[in-house]
Amino acid sequence: MPVTKSAKKSLKTDRKRWARNLRVKAALKALVKNLHRAIDLKKGEEAKAILVKVTRALDRAASKGVIHKNTARRRKSRLAKKVNKLSTT
Numbered sequence: 180m181p182v183t184k185s186a187k188k189s190l191k192t193d194r195k196r197w198a199r200n201l202r203v204k205a206a207l208k209a210l211v212k213n214l215h216r217a218i219d220l221k222k223g224e225e226a227k228a229i230l231v232k233v234t235r236a237l238d239r240a241a242s243k244g245v246i247h248k249n250t251a252r253r254r255k256s257r258l259a260k261k262v263n264k265l266s267t268t
Contacts, residue, residue, distance in 0.1 A: 203245045207236055214258060223266045230262050 181187045210233045217226040234255050241251035 200245045203240050203243070207233075207240060207246075210236055211254075211258070214262075218261050218265055221265065223262075226262045226265060230258060233258060 181190050210229065214226060214229045214233055217229055237246070237251040237255055240246045241248040
């Protein structure tokens with residue numbers, strides 16, 4: 180356990196940040212899962228709509244520092260490729 184006042188405060192803020200990041204990551208995971216489900220069921224229009232939501236969520240998570248900005252860009256790119264491939268076939 181922390182001894183100094185600053186260490187106690189650090190622990191408190193770290194736990195808050197950890198909990199917030201956990202919630203954001205869980206929400207991202209759920210959105211991506213819904214997108215993959217729509218892709219698997221070959222629902223192009225639904226997948227495009229979900230992709231917009233996923234893109235916004237990834238951008239928001241990257242701007243808040245929950246995930247790295249390049250990670251967000253990579254995920255958006257890969258998901259967009261899958262959705263685009265779905266609409267062309």
